[in-house]
Amino acid sequence: MTSVGGGGRIGGSSINKVERDYIVNGQKCLHYSYIALIFGTLSKTLTNAGQSPCIGVIIPSIQTDLNLTLSKITGLYLVATTTSAGCLPFCGSIIKRLGIRVFVATVSICLAGFCFFIAEVENEIGLLFCFFGLRFFGQGNLFNISIVYINNWWCESRGTAMGIAGALVSAFLLGLTPIIMMNLIKSSGWRGCYRYLGAAEIAGAAVAFAIWREGPEKYGVLPDGKWEDDGKNKGVMKHKNSNLNIQQPTDPDRPPPKLTDRTFLTYILSDLLIALTGTAFYFNLQQIFSDSPSISPSIITLIYPIMAFIGIAGRIISGRLIDIYSHRTVFLSALISNAVALFLIPSMNMSTVFIAAPLMGYGMSASGNIRGTVHASYYGRANLPRLQSVASSATVLGSALGPFPFGVCRDFTGRFDAAMFVGGAASLVAAWAVFKWGGKPGAGKGGEGTYELVNFDGGGDDDGVDVDADDENTI
Numbered sequence: 001m002t003s004v005g006g007g008g009r010i011g012g013s014s015i016n017k018v019e020r021d022y023i024v025n026g027q028k029c030l031h032y033s034y035i036a037l038i039f040g041t042l043s044k045t046l047t048n049a050g051q052s053p054c055i056g057v058i059i060p061s062i063q064t065d066l067n068l069t070l071s072k073i074t075g076l077y078l079v080a081t082t083t084s085a086g087c088l089p090f091c092g093s094i095i096k097r098l099g100i101r102v103f104v105a106t107v108s109i110c111l112a113g114f115c116f117f118i119a120e121v122e123n124e125i126g127l128l129f130c131f132f133g134l135r136f137f138g139q140g141n142l143f144n145i146s147i148v149y150i151n152n153w154w155c156e157s158r159g160t161a162m163g164i165a166g167a168l169v170s171a172f173l174l175g176l177t178p179i180i181m182m183n184l185i186k187s188s189g190w191r192g193c194y195r196y197l198g199a200a201e202i203a204g205a206a207v208a209f210a211i212w213r214e215g216p217e218k219y220g221v222l223p224d225g226k227w228e229d230d231g232k233n234k235g236v237m238k239h240k241n242s243n244l245n246i247q248q249p250t251d252p253d254r255p256p257p258k259l260t261d262r263t264f265l266t267y268i269l270s271d272l273l274i275a276l277t278g279t280a281f282y283f284n285l286q287q288i289f290s291d292s293p294s295i296s297p298s299i300i301t302l303i304y305p306i307m308a309f310i311g312i313a314g315r316i317i318s319g320r321l322i323d324i325y326s327h328r329t330v331f332l333s334a335l336i337s338n339a340v341a342l343f344l345i346p347s348m349n350m351s352t353v354f355i356a357a358p359l360m361g362y363g364m365s366a367s368g369n370i371r372g373t374v375h376a377s378y379y380g381r382a383n384l385p386r387l388q389s390v391a392s393s394a395t396v397l398g399s400a401l402g403p404f405p406f407g408v409c410r411d412f413t414g415r416f417d418a419a420m421f422v423g424g425a426a427s428l429v430a431a432w433a434v435f436k437w438g439g440k441p442g443a444g445k446g447g448e449g450t451y452e453l454v455n456f457d458g459g460g461d462d463d464g465v466d467v468d469a470d471d472e473n474t475i
Contacts, residue, residue, distance in 0.1 A: 032213065033161075033225040036153035039211045041165040043104060043146040045172045046204040049115050049197040050138015052399075053173055055131075057181045061190035068124060076124060080131035081139075081400035088140045088393035092386030095145060100152070101212045104145045108205035111137040115198030119191040135396070144392050148384050151376040152215040155223045156323070159330075162372045163319015166365065167312040174308055215381060257379055257441075259390060264375070266437045268394040270331065270430040271371050274338055275398030277423040278364040280406040281345075284416065291415055294349040303353070307361045314365030319373075327374045328438040330366055335431035338363035342424035346417040371395060378440055 048054045055077075063070060095103050114133030121127050147162075154161040184193035216223045257264060281288070285303070289295055321330050341359035344352050375387040409419035 031225040033153045033223055036149060037161050040146045040150040041168050043208055044143060044169045046201060047138045047143045048173055048177045049111060050134035051173055054177050054181060057178050058190040076128045077131050078400055080128055081135050081396060083132055084136040084140050085393040085396040087136060089390045091141055092389040095385035099214060100145055100149055101209055104212055105205045105209040107137050107141045108201050111142060112198040112201035115194045115201060119194045144388050147372045147388055149212060151384055152381055153223050157224050158373045159319040159322025159369060163315045163369050166315035166368050170311045170315060262437050263441055266433045267374055268391045270434055271367055272394040272398035273426055273430050274363055274367040275395045276402040279399040279402035281360055283403040284406055288416060292348045295353055303357050307357055310358045310361030311365045314362040315369060318366035318369045322369060322373060327370055328434055331370045331434050332431055334363045334366035335427050339424045339427035342420045345420045
């Protein structure tokens with residue numbers, strides 16, 4: 001870590017040492033916010049070992065190798081995923097205690113261990129244990145801590161940053177990784193494939209531990225890639241009318257908002273609904289199309305690249321819209337898009353299929369950006385580890401449960417129509433709830449607050465209050 005000795009003052013107190021990763025010999029280099037975006041995105045892509053699109057690639061090989069039925073494998077996967085969702089809320093306090101660098105390295109090494117373990121598994125009990133570990137450490141904790149890391153370094157442009165990260169991760173997980181895995185399976189078998197993934201996780205742990213840093217206030221710098229224009233060593237973040245050199249406006253000792261907070265529940269339950277219906281749609285996509293006689297089978301091959309493009313574009317566009325407008329506005333558009341798509345699916349034809357599928361893709365991608373940014377923006381980054389863990393558990397639970405009610409509906413009625421209509425109606429109810437309760441909480445309940453810049457040489461601060469290392473707020 002590059003350290004630059006500082007002789008500047010804040011309110012009459014000298015700063016003995018200001019750590020700035022991106023100052024070399026007094027010259028500006030790449031702002032650390034961009035480094036955080038790059039390596040946070042990299043860690044999100046390394047969750048691939050625990051993500052459904054990648055695990056799905058090895059399912060046929062597992063079925064043959066272990067002589068298990070598909071229903072048994074999917075049942076084990078459901079149990080493992082729901083158990084993982086139930087454990088995630090307890091990880092927020094661990095993040096706070098260890099810090100993001102130690103936590104990301106620990107989680108990555110644990111994920112690597114389960115990659116090596118599944119490569120040796122011989123029975124269904126071991127498979128259940130491996131599914132749990134891959135989902136808990138990959139889809140759950142490694143993804144969560146990557147979100148927290150990016151949120152720490154992006155505030156005003158948080159939606160745009162998360163949209164870019166989400167777009168790249170979607171392209172990697174849905175496009176590139178399955179192809180790489182299929183080639184590895186051909187050359188080394190499915191067990192060898194996961195050994196390679198385990199090695200990648202170990203490398204990722206080392207890189208993250210070396211590169212990751214806590215929030216910008218710890219180093220006396222600004223988030224969002226901001227520099228001062230006058231050439232002076234400015235950049236200390238100080239909350240107005242506060243004696244603390246902090247970015248988090250609320251008292252760091254104040255407990256986080258209750259998990260029964262109406263706004264918080266509105267967002268996580270609405271996101272659970274989109275995860276449930278979206279997963280059901282993808283899970284049953286080919287069956288949905290085969291149930292629609294007016295749609296040519298050749299259209300199915302066109303839908304996948306269209307959905308992939310919409311997922312990437314939707315991430316970028318919705319991320320920017322969050323910064324321009326609000327989380328509530330963007331989430332309303334996602335829920336309404338989801339509702340319209342679900343209402344259109346039972347009567348899809350060659351025209352409406354190109355409306356319904358993109359609307360479903362946009363709803364899911366916009367919801368992904370919302371879940372990754374809203375809790376930091378509404379309740380502050382100091383509370384993010386706990387809240388993001390709870391929110392992610394709801395998303396994981398929705399994705400795990402989604403295919404089941406839709407499958408039951410088709411088994412009993414022969415079609416998905418009733419489930420689609422119920423899902424669409426529920427999406428409209430969720431949109432009403434977001435409209436009513438989805439606004440940003442008022443003062444004293446979180447948010448980013450208002451900040452002023454304080455010069456290292458003491459200018460810009462009239463309080464004359466000493467600030468020392470003990471006053472720093474750690475995330």
